[in-house]
Every structure is written in C-alpha cells, then in structure tokens.
Amino acid sequence: MSQSASTGRLTPYRAGWIHFTNVAPILDSLVLPPGVTAITGVPTQMNAALLSGQVDIANISAVEFIRNADVLEALPDFSVAVLGPVYSVNLFHTRPLEELRRVALTAQSAMSVALLEVLLRERGLSPTLERAEGEAEALLAQGFDGVLRIGDSALREWYGVVGPLTPETTMTGLPHAARGITVTDLAEEWFRLTGHPFTFAVWAYRKDNPPPPELVQAMREARRDGIGHLADVAERHARKLGLPERVVQHYLWNFRYHLEAPDRLGLHEFAAKAVPGHAPLTFGPRPGEERTRSSAAD
Numbered sequence: 001m002s003q004s005a006s007t008g009r010l011t012p013y014r015a016g017w018i019h020f021t022n023v024a025p026i027l028d029s030l031v032l033p034p035g036v037t038a039i040t041g042v043p044t045q046m047n048a049a050l051l052s053g054q055v056d057i058a059n060i061s062a063v064e065f066i067r068n069a070d071v072l073e074a075l076p077d078f079s080v081a082v083l084g085p086v087y088s089v090n091l092f093h094t095r096p097l098e099e100l101r102r103v104a105l106t107a108q109s110a111m112s113v114a115l116l117e118v119l120l121r122e123r124g125l126s127p128t129l130e131r132a133e134g135e136a137e138a139l140l141a142q143g144f145d146g147v148l149r150i151g152d153s154a155l156r157e158w159y160g161v162v163g164p165l166t167p168e169t170t171m172t173g174l175p176h177a178a179r180g181i182t183v184t185d186l187a188e189e190w191f192r193l194t195g196h197p198f199t200f201a202v203w204a205y206r207k208d209n210p211p212p213p214e215l216v217q218a219m220r221e222a223r224r225d226g227i228g229h230l231a232d233v234a235e236r237h238a239r240k241l242g243l244p245e246r247v248v249q250h251y252l253w254n255f256r257y258h259l260e261a262p263d264r265l266g267l268h269e270f271a272a273k274a275v276p277g278h279a280p281l282t283f284g285p286r287p288g289e290e291r292t293r294s295s296a297a298d
C-alpha cells in the first residue's frame, strides 16, 4: 500500500515474482499489504513485465538490472546468490567444454545465458548457441552436445543424472558426471574463476516508483520466517518437486538472500565483464535508513 500524504488515497502497487523453489524461503509466507497484488512467472517473463511497466517490482535476472541500471534501482538487502555451486543453473554436456559445438539455451533465463557467455569467452570458446526447450537428456539425444537449464527442472534433472544420495553421501559428495553426461554448475565455475559469490537475482523497481515500505517490511518478515523454518519449507517443496527432503534442504540453505558485501562484489564483477559501460548500480536505502536517505549509488 502506498499512501499519498496529500490525499491519503491508496495507490495500487504490483509485484511480479519468479516463484522458483529458490525463493520459497522469502515468498512462501509473504503476506502482501493491502493495495499490493502479485503475479508470477519465469525470469524472462518477470524481466519483461518490470521493464514494460506491467509490474512495479520484481525479482529479476541480475543482468537485466545491470543492463537497465539507468532506470532501475534494487532493494539493498535482497538477493538470490550463492558462493560456489547453485545446483539449479546447469550445463549438461556430453563432450568436454572445449569441444562443445552446439549448445541449447532456455528462453526462460537471461542470467544464466549471460553467465554462460562470460564463462565461454573467458576460456576462448565459441560454440553455436541456440534456443531450444525441453529436457536436457532429450535434447542431448537430438544432437546438441550441451544444454543449459535453470530452476526447478534443472535441479530435478541434475539430481536425476548424478543422484541418488545414499545414507553416506551428501550433495557435495555427488559426482559431476554419470551415464556419459557431465553437469557443469555455472555458479561453481564462476567461483573458480573469481572466488566471489554469484548473484542471480535482485529485487528491482523503477527509480521513480519505489515499493511502499510496508511491502519491504513484509518481505523481510517473510524471509526471517522462511529461513527460521527452512526444514518445513524444504519438506513442502521436496514433495512438490519429487526430490528427497535432504536434497531440497541443502539446496535452500546454500542460498544467500541478503545481498551482502560479497554478493555485491560478485554482482559488480559480473557487471564489468558482461555489460561493460553500464550505468552505476543503485540500491534503495538500507533497513533503518529509509527516512534519512532516498537512494545510494554503490
């Protein structure tokens, strides 16, 4: 709810959520304040919805925030980031990276495509990149030698290739290759390259239309609740995904949801590599500073 000081009228505010499992600890227990409505979709849909003005705030692919840094600002303390493997942004491949010829990309994702381009460029590789939807294994059987997949289906497919967990193994102990398919985790590759976290998503809005403080407060409360009850969140989503609870719990606790200094470092480093010459990235006031500052460049 946004309240005009002069008229006291409520202004509607629209949110667009990428509701993949990785944001469940923030979104599942979110109670929207009066006047705020939400739609959901995959990353590229929410990126477009924010940029076209269909929604006022969205958790979007960080690369779209960077590309549109002249008009967008991000919440200062919300991210979907990881240090090391993410498990759900995967390149499935049947030949070594150096020998890839044809790679299938998903139209759902902006961030992982930009990350893959950076990682390939760093290695001096230039396979043909094509959009193609469907299961990784099916596409590999159709003549692609690499398939990039993200989100819940990528997590399920990753586990399908390298699982299952036994009582003795942990997710970090699982192999990277099985049945002739190697799974390269792009966030892990980024960590090898830079030593920094990778920030996949930020919560962005147009600079002239920041979210009502009640919404941001409700998001912070929902995140505290979600992280405080991570085992319950994992149990619920494990059932939906058809994955073991242990896998989903590990998947979720591994995320960094607070856009802390290391996550910003990773974001800036990625911005410099992927979008040279981008406008300065700006973030809203940090918690407790809402009344003393309107925005801060970082």
Ligand SMILES: C=C(O[C@@H]1C=C(C(=O)O)C=C[C@H]1O)C(=O)O
Pocket (backbone or CB within 6 Å): 018, 020, 022, 043, 044, 059, 060, 061, 062, 080, 086, 088, 089, 108, 109, 110, 111, 112, 113, 150, 151, 152, 154, 200, 201
């Ligand atoms: C890690 C993930 O992050 C998501 C991936 C995005 C993308 O690829 O554009 C966008 C937002 C993120 O929440 C994932 O869904 O697997």
